[in-house]
Amino acid sequence: MTISLDPHYAFDKTDVLSVNAIRACAADTVFKSNSGHPGAPMGMAPAAHVLFTAIMKANPKNSSWWNRDRFVLSNGHACALYYIMLHLMSYKVSLDDVKNFRQLESNTPGHPEVGITDGIEVTTGPLGQGFANGVGLAIAQTHLAATFNKPNYPLFDNYTFVFTGDGCLQEGVASEAASLAGHLRLGNLIVIWDDNKITIDGNTQNSFTEDIEMRFTAYGWEVLYIEDGNLDLDGIYFTIQRAKQNKDQPTLIAMSTIIGYGSSLQGQVVVHGAPLKAADIGGMKSRFGFDPSENFYIPEATRELYARATERGIAANEKWNQLWADYKAHHPIDSAELERRMEKRLPDGWESALPVYCPGDPAAQGRVYSQTALTKIAEILPEFVGGSADLTGANLSRWIDAVDYQAPETNLGQRTGRYIRYGVREHAMVAICNGLDAYGGIIPYNATFLNFVSYAAGAVRLSALSHHRVLNVATHDSIGLGEDGPTHQPVETAAWLRALPNMKLWRPADGNEVSAAYIESIKDTRHPSTLCLSRQDLVNLEGSTIERALRGGYTLQEADNADITFVSTGSEVQIVVAAARILADQGVTCRIASLPCWEVFERNDEEYKLSVLPSGAPIISVEAYSTFGWGVYSHEHIGLPGFGMSGPAAQVYEKFGLTPEAIALRASKILDIYKSDGEKVRSPLLSATRRILQKERFA
Structure with missing residues (x-):
């Protein structure tokens, strides 16, 4: 495969200067805060520079543009790098914000948080979560593209780029998500692995010697290599562009880097999670040709280079705006529907579709009331997309005529499908739902037994912290499971979910309360919900109404x-x-x-x-x-x-x-x-x- 280097991106000494300035600025950022992780930002500066200036399609002046490329920093401890890139690209992150890294109420917190910093797509920090969020972002793009794109109208054709580290790839949630991404053939997902062989405990040879490349090949991913991620800007560019050509597989790019590149401690564990010494930073700056006494130095040539990159992003957005205007003129019904979804507006009177029960109505299991509600919701809210962690028949989480979301080549479903077969992957399931909500245009739900929501606790917590509207449909909610015994009976699960800020835990007592739980959970765009649903029958109670339950x-x-x-x-x-x-x-x-x-x-x-x-x-x-x-x-x-x-x-x-x-x-x-x-x-x-x-x- 031959890939030409776009003449806009003929890397030269200005790019090298800029990469070194980013490295020095990252060291200054962590040093000033006296807290943070300088090593990964210094090692990944070349990849970030190439990605943001030469590859990514995004508009810093309109960070919510629907068709922007998404960037996820799964190794969120490297966020000093992320904030510097956002500043250089002219997002709403000033140099003073960078200097205020990790300080109280700054918009540059210790790990990236969506809603706090302009340009951040998802909240990352707990390792592996961002990787799984990236899978969700990629699923959302393919689903909306299949639903709304028309010939000559590629409204959604963006990529999701994920930076990940050794720690992320050791976490089970990343493995779960990678396995599903390979099965789903997400060719719009490109993950760049910072292969620096260092974690907090030291060299990865202490605990992490598996063949990552073979593992991802087995998952169904394409695996590419960058031998010198420290200096080879052309190699980084060519490899990412090659990954973009593969429309049938997600791509893992194994990029060899030296952690803390440029420091006298480069390649050592000590540069991972603690500020460098002042003398070391000064020596590094001198080697880069900078004044060692000048902090947070951004050369004018670097600012000009990034200004040009920003202008290209603005131009791409403006070109898309023209496409969107033409689409609206030729496809008014589809465009109105898409606009409604992306703006999180619900159809007028949609709540009336939910069933209302009277005391004389037959009793039913909580999960049966839920299935009835899901079926009604799916009919009136086409953005309602969800699935189960291998418990479809037990959760009753799939409406009768649902189409599965699958790669069409498998003959198992379609990209337009709205039911996702997550397999036995509870943790990745919820983390992927966080990505679906972050992308926009989708109301995600997932389903498992209430006891196994605990398997997804890390992602559930981030749903709440990030204000994602994610519905966790949790059946088999008590000792009513009976014979399955204490391994399956969630005696403590409700307590920790109730203790979780922003989480709405619903435990409905009858059909009206189930309907109320779905209405409130869907209307509230700022909170996740967990619906605890019984396997045993619930009678419809005298005195119960949807209106009362909504309080x-x-x-x-x-x-x-x-x-x-x-x-x-x-x-x-x-x-x-x-x-x-x-x-x-x-x-x-x-x-x-x-x-x-x-x-x-x-x-x-x-x-x-x-x-x-x-x-x-x-x-x-x-x-x-x-x-x-x-x-x-x-x-x-x-x-x-x-x-x-x-x-x-x-x-x-x-x-x-x-x-x-x-x-x-x-x-x-x-x-x-x-x-x-x-x-x-x-x-x-x-x-x-x-x-x-x-x-x-x-x-």
């Missing part, structure tokens, strides 16, 4: 002068209703509250929340999980003391005292103690700290 918590059954308020979620609400009937026969009056989503409930004002969980009577929570966390809403907690148990579901519930009879007996004993104490019962919502925060929230 996150509500009074299911009211009673004047109640002796007890029960608060519960999910499959236990119907058990509590039965327990309340037993207590009523004993002369005990009960109120019942359903609290399907704590995060949404907290958005209500204090008056409303106190109407649901009032003072005056003990509040008793009931849930087939660990009781950890319930102290914010209830005085007393009925739940699980440890892991679950293997056996038929009804017997397991009985074993742990989660039957109407056992709950009624426990509640009666609790009430006796409260009566004997004779103290006024105040709602847990009236703690001083909560009241202060409530006032601040609504100020």
Whole structure:
């Protein structure tokens, strides 16, 4: 294959000067902050320079341009390099911002964060996550291209470029994602591996001696090589351009570099994660021909070179704008639909498609209600794209006429398909969903058992940190799994998901609450959601409505002068209703509250929340999980003391005292103690700290 060097990119001494200036600036950046990682930025400066100035199609003046090439720094500790490149390319990152690296409230944080720094596509730092995000970005591009591109109208033809390091390639999430990317034949994905053979613990020979190239070849990737990533700018350019020619495979470029290139400590582990000494930085600058006393020096020739690169990006965007204007004129229906999706606008009245249930309707499993909702959503929201980690039949996560997203050559589906077969890859699945949301135009969902959301914890956390609208459909949500036993029963999973900032955990108690969970999760473009869905039947409850459930918590059954308020979620609400009937026969009056989503409930004002969980009577929570966390809403907690148990579901519930009879007996004993104490019962919502925060929230 012959590839000509574009005359715009005839690399010369100005490029060498610029690369060395980037290296020196990276050393200065980490030194000034007295924190960070100088080694990888100095080693990868040539590849970054070539990529940003000679290959990538992006407009720094319009960093949200739909068809821009995406860049992901999976080895996010090298972000000093990323910030310098964004500054040079004229994104909204000043030199003062670079100097403020890792300082409080700067827009150049310790690892890249989407929404904080202009030009950052995804939040990276935990190794391997960016690699998997890149797979999601690549899937999104191929899907939208297949859906909206027309002959002579390549609206979406961008590439996703990922920088990755040895650490990323050791993480399981990257392996999962790479395996799927190879299967899906994502020819628009190019990963550049900084093969410097150093991790924090030292040389990779200590723990990482596998044949990476053979592994990726086995995954179905093309593997290319850059023998000298320190100096060979032409070689870097030619290799990336060759990778772009392969439309049928993702490409891994193994690029040999020396970590900390230019430092007297180059190639050593000490340059990985600590600032260089001042004398070393000065010596390096002298060797590069720079004034050792001048910090953050950017030669004028470098600024001119990057200004030309920026202008090319602006011109590419303007050319695309002309294409888009012509597309809109010739394809008004498709263009209006695409515009709606990319702007995250939902069709008017789409919520009315969700099913509404009445108390007389037949009971169904939570996952069955979910499948019904998914089917309705898929009909009205064509941007709704998702799949399961090999549990399609168990999660009921695929609507009946769904088409699989696949490379068409496999005869397994189409690029326009909206159902993704993730295989047994929970961690990569959620990380890929983060990439799908980051690209735009797609509402991603995924499905597995609730217990195995824990396998994806790293990616779930980044969904929340990054404000990605990702729906985690998590079935088999409690000890209701029964015979599968404690290895599959997620007794603690809800607690950590509820503790996760920005995460909305829904545990619906009936069909209306399932519909409400989907409505809220889709409408909220800034938060991920996890829907905990039962395998056992849920009756449709008297007092349940979608409108009430959309408040996150509500009074299911009211009673004047109640002796007890029960608060519960999910499959236990119907058990509590039965327990309340037993207590009523004993002369005990009960109120019942359903609290399907704590995060949404907290958005209500204090008056409303106190109407649901009032003072005056003990509040008793009931849930087939660990009781950890319930102290914010209830005085007393009925739940699980440890892991679950293997056996038929009804017997397991009985074993742990989660039957109407056992709950009624426990509640009666609790009430006796409260009566004997004779103290006024105040709602847990009236703690001083909560009241202060409530006032601040609504100020």
